[in-house]
Structure formats: C-alpha cells, structure tokens
Amino acid sequence: MRVSDLKEARASKAKPLKNVLLAGLYNQPRSGYEMTKWLQVAGQHCWSVEHSSVYPALRALENDGLIKSERLPGTRGPERLIYSVTDAGREELTAWVASGSPRPAIKDEQILRVLCFDLLPRETALQQIRAVRADHQAQLEFFLERQNALTEHQLGPLLVTRRGVLAEQAYIAWCDEVEEMIARRPA
Structure with missing residues (x-):
C-alpha cells in the first residue's frame, strides 16, 4: 500500500469521529471529558470511541475552525476547555447530515x-x-x-x-x- 493510500484511509476513518463530535457539540457545548461521557450515554448503541481519540480529534476540529474552545472554571477543580461549534462547523455538520449514510456495518x-x-x-x-x-x-x-x-x-x-x-x-x-x-x- 502506498503512503498516500494509508493517509487517505486514516483520513476517512478520522472523519466520522469528527462528525460525531460535531454532532455532540451541536447539541450542547462540552468539555472533552463530557464528550466522552455523552458518547457513552447517547451514542453507545451507534458509535464507540476510545477516550484517547477524543482530544486529538477535538484539537483537529479546532485547528480546522469547525469548533472553538473557551477556558471556564471547573465545577470541582481546575479550569477546563469547553468546546462549541462555530458557524463553519455547523455548515459542515449540516452538509454531512444532508448527505445520508451507507448501510451500517454490523459487527456483533x-x-x-x-x-x-x-x-x-x-x-x-x-x-x-x-x-x-x-x-x-x-x-x-x-x-x-x-x-x-x-x-x-x-x-x-x-x-x-x-x-x-x-x-x-x-x-x-x-x-x-x-x-x-x-x-x-x-x-
């Protein structure tokens, strides 16, 4: 497999996670930890993700201008970053939602x-x-x-x-x- 094919395969795998995170942030601004918890509750039957994948994906979304972060006081500790969707992120999320999905792969x-x-x-x-x-x-x-x-x-x-x-x-x-x-x- 060529290096460009590997990069393309990684990018196509990363994009669904980015869309899942955009969807979670569209519903409510959250911290990375709260996003992980949201995925465990709201998305447990439709999407699974490793906690360690959430933060790099959030950073990539912010670097792409699709979300923004704000430092806010924590409820029981230090400040935390709260992420929210930008107008560009909302546009990308809308386009993704409108595009439909292939039949889901079942792995049981x-x-x-x-x-x-x-x-x-x-x-x-x-x-x-x-x-x-x-x-x-x-x-x-x-x-x-x-x-x-x-x-x-x-x-x-x-x-x-x-x-x-x-x-x-x-x-x-x-x-x-x-x-x-x-x-x-x-x-």
Whole structure:
C-alpha cells in the first residue's frame, strides 16, 4: 500500500469521529471529558470511541475552525476547555447530515458465536444466550429511562434513544427465539 493510500484511509476513518463530535457539540457545548461521557450515554448503541481519540480529534476540529474552545472554571477543580461549534462547523455538520449514510456495518461477535452453537452442549449455549439477553434487558431499561426523561423539544436525542429502545427490544426477542430453539434440541 502506498503512503498516500494509508493517509487517505486514516483520513476517512478520522472523519466520522469528527462528525460525531460535531454532532455532540451541536447539541450542547462540552468539555472533552463530557464528550466522552455523552458518547457513552447517547451514542453507545451507534458509535464507540476510545477516550484517547477524543482530544486529538477535538484539537483537529479546532485547528480546522469547525469548533472553538473557551477556558471556564471547573465545577470541582481546575479550569477546563469547553468546546462549541462555530458557524463553519455547523455548515459542515449540516452538509454531512444532508448527505445520508451507507448501510451500517454490523459487527456483533455474539451472533458469530451463535452461528457455531452446534459445537456447544445445550446447557452451555442456553447459559450464554440467557446472559446475553440479561445484558440487553439492562440496556433496554437504561434506554427506556432515558427516553422518559426526554421531550419532543429534544428531538435528535429522543429519536436516537428511541432507536436504541427498538434495537434492544429486537435483540431480546431474538435471544428468546434462540433460547426456545436450543431448548428443543436434544441434550
């Protein structure tokens, strides 16, 4: 692979993170730490990011003039940088939102494991799918609580949370089907 191809591949991977951060800052100015927490809560079912990637991406966005930072007193400690979207950042975010998205890639290791459940004894497979279901049930409860706290005046966060609710409900229904089918299988 050529050096220019590597740079292009890195740039295409970095751009979605920049758009995710712009989206988070569009909703509310935040510090880098708050952005990480926001991603863990609001975006956990649609985007994951390493905490260490947030700050370099924020610096790059600021260098590109898409966000600006302001030093403000911390609530329980030293000053912190609070980032907000600039007019140029809002224009770029609007263009990105308007451009649509390709079909998302699904990477679910659990589904790959289920693909090979025939290798496991029935009880082991049942234990595993029940644990997965319990995890998704807890996530569903989190989303339902969040959904109840949002109003239609917070349309974007409400719609994203609603997607999380539906995704978790579907995953739970799938787990129930898997459990029923495994339970009917000879031991």
